[in-house]
Amino acid sequence: MKNIKIEILTIGEELLIGQTINTNAAWISEKLNEIGLKTYRHTTITDDKEIIKNTLQEIAQRADIILTTGGLGATNDDVTKKAFCEYFNVGLIRNENVLAHIKEIYLRRNRTITPTMESQADLPTNSTCIFNSVGIAPGMWFEEKGVIYVCMPGVPYEMKEMMHSFVLPELKKRFTQQSIYHHRIWIASLGESYIAEKLEKVEKELPKHIQLAYLPQIGIVQLRFTAIGDQQDNLKKQCVEIQEEVCSIFGDAVVGIGDNITLQGVLGDLLRDKNLTLSTAESCTGGYIAHLITSVPGSSVYFKGSVVSYNTEVKIEHLNISTQDVATTGVVSEKVAIQMAEGVRNLLKTDIAISTTGIAGPEGGTVENPIGTVWIGYADKEKSFAKRFVFEKDRLRNIQRAALMGLDIARKCLLS
Amino acid sequence: MKNIKIEILTIGEELLIGQTINTNAAWISEKLNEIGLKTYRHTTITDDKEIIKNTLQEIAQRADIILTTGGLGATNDDVTKKAFCEYFNVGLIRNENVLAHIKEIYLRRNRTITPTMESQADLPTNSTCIFNSVGIAPGMWFEEKGVIYVCMPGVPYEMKEMMHSFVLPELKKRFTQQSIYHHRIWIASLGESYIAEKLEKVEKELPKHIQLAYLPQIGIVQLRFTAIGDQQDNLKKQCVEIQEEVCSIFGDAVVGIGDNITLQGVLGDLLRDKNLTLSTAESCTGGYIAHLITSVPGSSVYFKGSVVSYNTEVKIEHLNISTQDVATTGVVSEKVAIQMAEGVRNLLKTDIAISTTGIAGPEGGTVENPIGTVWIGYADKEKSFAKRFVFEKDRLRNIQRAALMGLDIARKCLLS
Incomplete structure (x- = not known):
């Protein structure tokens, strides 16, 4: 035709x-x-x-x-x-x-x-x-x-x-044309170009009637496989086979398969399935993680709340951060990030907690902690830890990237 | 040319x-x-x-x-x-x-x-x-x-x-040929069509070389006057005269004059000028007000933090909300909104506080409180009050509108 x-x-x-x-x-x-x-x-x-x-x-x-x-x-x-x-x-x-x-x-x-x-x-x-x-x-x-x-x-x-x-x-x-079938795989916390390199072989071996597009957003990349042919069922089957290969390459970096996947949605589903509750203690992200989580309808089932501790005294007084640690390591540090996550987890009595402390910019960088430095903390009943990231210079993007990274760290912990 | x-x-x-x-x-x-x-x-x-x-x-x-x-x-x-x-x-x-x-x-x-x-x-x-x-x-x-x-x-x-x-x-x-001069006036919390009606006379009397465009965003409308002519100074003078007329019509609904005016930016400037601090207690806005405030560079000077109390127990325990009021009037009520604002103001020791409690949707509406109902509370050392709004059905738009309305209420209180 x-x-x-x-x-x-x-x-x-x-x-x-x-x-x-x-x-x-x-x-x-x-x-x-x-x-x-x-x-x-x-x-x-x-x-x-x-x-x-x-x-x-x-x-x-x-x-x-x-x-x-x-x-x-x-x-x-x-x-x-x-x-x-x-x-x-x-x-x-x-x-x-x-x-x-x-x-x-x-x-x-x-x-x-x-x-x-x-x-x-x-x-x-x-x-x-x-x-x-x-x-x-x-x-x-x-x-x-x-x-x-x-x-x-x-x-x-x-x-x-x-x-x-x-x-x-x-x-x-x-x-009535040939069928078009779209298959979407979402990958978090990895750059588009890194993903593309890892997929070089997969991409080379794609049959002619299946095309791959990379659609990056902040913190997440959508891989869209588009298959054109006569039988919708067959196209789907082929895409699912490719999906298995992609998943074996990226492991738990794969957030989900489907049309409208978000980190906050997937994390919410995991929390609901496991019957767990979540809280956040946010400094540099200033409430943005809480906003993402609560943008999902029905999030009140698993999200109890957040302490946005923009001010150091608020951190010390309400999240039980050690004044000595603040004095020796500074607020933007591993110790404080961990204590914030533990602190809010205890305060709001939740199963898991995410925290952020960092320098969103455009001012406030130091030699040790340049603009874009963010410590992201995590705590559940068994463990707590924090990871350091250095993002870019743009304030809003740093806030967004840190928030999505926080959601992704929690998601991965819930998977394991 | x-x-x-x-x-x-x-x-x-x-x-x-x-x-x-x-x-x-x-x-x-x-x-x-x-x-x-x-x-x-x-x-x-x-x-x-x-x-x-x-x-x-x-x-x-x-x-x-x-x-x-x-x-x-x-x-x-x-x-x-x-x-x-x-x-x-x-x-x-x-x-x-x-x-x-x-x-x-x-x-x-x-x-x-x-x-x-x-x-x-x-x-x-x-x-x-x-x-x-x-x-x-x-x-x-x-x-x-x-x-x-x-x-x-x-x-x-x-x-x-x-x-x-x-x-x-x-x-x-x-x-670029002739001078083009843009003069922007930002008006909050009023609808585009209401503003247009009030400006009918102003618009009719505009000279031919000045055009008015309405650029509505959520919670704020930009009026852009575009003047074309030979002398930039003269164009500016003419626009400032029009501005005076517009300001006399809309009073304190005028948020500001300039290129990139935001409610969070103007509120931040007011707080800094008056040497005041701010906190928020957010239920239905889920941290979005805190996010808007902290998206402004340097906001740590006046913003101390937020309690995102998505869960009712968190409201009661940490914001000192009366369990009796929750039982009689419900969480989405004037009393609870006021107590939330007062509670976070005391807890985080700030000069002023904003609170929100409502039903963002898409589920959870009742006959008394349909989806989109939001109580926005305000507290400072002299007074506290709450106002009721009924927005639309869309969750994200309701969150955004409630957040901007909260910022605008605080802005107007600081002006008076």
């Missing part, structure tokens, strides 16, 4: 001045991808009739399907419908169903309908109407010279409704 | 399958707009050498400046540098400064450097290196046949650093 080429054209000056982030293109691509259709290009242009016509002409030379959003409102800066009429050299015809729908909405809002509003029921003579059940401006579907054009509003929830109710089912019915 | 045409080319398969939302294109366009340069088109393509080369050729026919992001890493799916070499038909030459920088990073991380890693210091012979002070892969600047090509990493903070330190100053120096 022919490889269907889809492009998305988002229309709107607000996107080109950076006032609005283009979430429509990503959302549409994701939904197409889920039914096995691949997006080849996103293009964003302004609300200008000539530019729209020229761009349509250009894309129609490359693509089989063009999905557009934006510029369908009733105000002067909305010119997409006019551009399509001129592009196809057709006139407008009033759609009585749409008109009745618009009138009903105005009646409900107690507003008088104007001719401009009524004109939103006028559609190009060569178009099929895509009904807008959650708004006013209808969408349009055109087929000309072997190219499908789908024209939708820029308002995300109106566009999404049209995609779900009409566009996706129609495309799925017509273009 | 010629109208400079800029296009942005974002490269990355993750954008075309909708896994990553294209924030880079919006951010770059916004920054270009601020120095008076207009973006004509955004294009997104996959990491494919031939597609990159063809697209560059196509855009170079229309644009004067092409800014690209993505595909500069060391892994096999990163092919942008190779594509540029083939596009210009040039080879690579090792940049010793970049190599030293990469080696230093590896040394700091205690990792052995490999030839693949070292090869990131190789740059096309016709390029100017854009140093990556916050990461590894350098950016590149090319000028060929009257077109400027700027090639940056896809990692947002690396791209942003390069834009700020090199690309924007360079483009501004070369291409």
Whole structure:
């Protein structure tokens, strides 16, 4: 079967001045991808009739399907419908169903309908109407010279409704392509390039129909294997075999397999499964570990709380840190990190505890403890220890990296 | 002067399958707009050498400046540098400064450097290196046949650093025509549409060369007045006059005037100026207020710490909450919010304290306290009180809105 080429054209000056982030293109691509259709290009242009016509002409030379959003409102800066009429050299015809729908909405809002509003029921003579059940401006579907054009509003929830109710089912019915299967493996606390080196052999031996992408975030890297073929089951089986090889290389650095894996989610699942509770004592991370943990719904089952001890006296008084150790080794030290973890574990009566003490920057570094130095402590009923890291110069990134590293240390301890 | 045409080319398969939302294109366009340069088109393509080369050729026919992001890493799916070499038909030459920088990073991380890693210091012979002070892969600047090509990493903070330190100053120096002056007023805790209504008259009376944009974020709205003209001083004077009118309308809802105003930054300045200290007791915000406060460099001067009391026993035991009040009014109540603020203020011996208790969702709502209900408490040496809010259904947004509202309540108390 022919490889269907889809492009998305988002229309709107607000996107080109950076006032609005283009979430429509990503959302549409994701939904197409889920039914096995691949997006080849996103293009964003302004609300200008000539530019729209020229761009349509250009894309129609490359693509089989063009999905557009934006510029369908009733105000002067909305010119997409006019551009399509001129592009196809057709006139407008009033759609009585749409008109009745618009009138009903105005009646409900107690507003008088104007001719401009009524004109939103006028559609190009060569178009099929895509009904807008959650708004006013209808969408349009055109087929000309072997190219499908789908024209939708820029308002995300109106566009999404049209995609779900009409566009996706129609495309799925017509273009049953090969299956696309994504298999995601998440690895924590290792750099993208280190992972890539370790995977050199795996990557070389990948069959042609399976591709690997590295998607790094702070503290975690997603390996995405994309398999294309006829049988979804078979693709999955092949990916699972690769997964086994990857897991044998990285061991407990593998956080999880699946679509939306986070360290805080996986740690939470482990705590819940083992019926354990957690607390944190945070200095340089300033509450960010607690925030990550509590961003997971239902975390109150295992998370009891945190002492954010930004101030040294707070550490000494409430976490029971030895003043002598603070005086001899300093607050940013192994001893203090361990005592903080033990201290909060006792104070909040939890099974395990994580602590951080360090220098997030941009000031405060010393020769011994340069900016980015963080001690991360861990305590449970059997052991306590701390590890030293030296991150970079950026304050916010140091906070984030230290927090994720803390979560990962706890996760690994719970695994072993 | 010629109208400079800029296009942005974002490269990355993750954008075309909708896994990553294209924030880079919006951010770059916004920054270009601020120095008076207009973006004509955004294009997104996959990491494919031939597609990159063809697209560059196509855009170079229309644009004067092409800014690209993505595909500069060391892994096999990163092919942008190779594509540029083939596009210009040039080879690579090792940049010793970049190599030293990469080696230093590896040394700091205690990792052995490999030839693949070292090869990131190789740059096309016709390029100017854009140093990556916050990461590894350098950016590149090319000028060929009257077109400027700027090639940056896809990692947002690396791209942003390069834009700020090199690309924007360079483009501004070369291409800025009339003066553009931006004047920003930040307003907290009021909705965009409410603000717009109140500003209807101001907006109608704006002179033609001054435009107003509303840039809403969670908890705060930026009003950006953009003035274009010949004399920077005059533009500024006009904007300051408008500012006075805006401030008289919104009173203490105005958080500040300037480029990067945050509630946590302004609250921190107030605390420092008045020589006061702060603590927080957080239940539903789970440490997020403490995180926002400590994201400000130097916050250790005024922030002593936080008790994240996710668990009711932690509230009762450490924040001295009355068990009777918990039993009669529940944890999500005015009384408990006030006692939490007073409790942490006493415990950590600070001048003022903020507290939160509520239901972030997505579960746990009741008829009296639906999901999104949050009590925010405040205490200082003279008074303590709590206010009730009902936000929406989304957990993370509720946490963020409650945290910002807490900061704003403290800010207003310190002003009065």
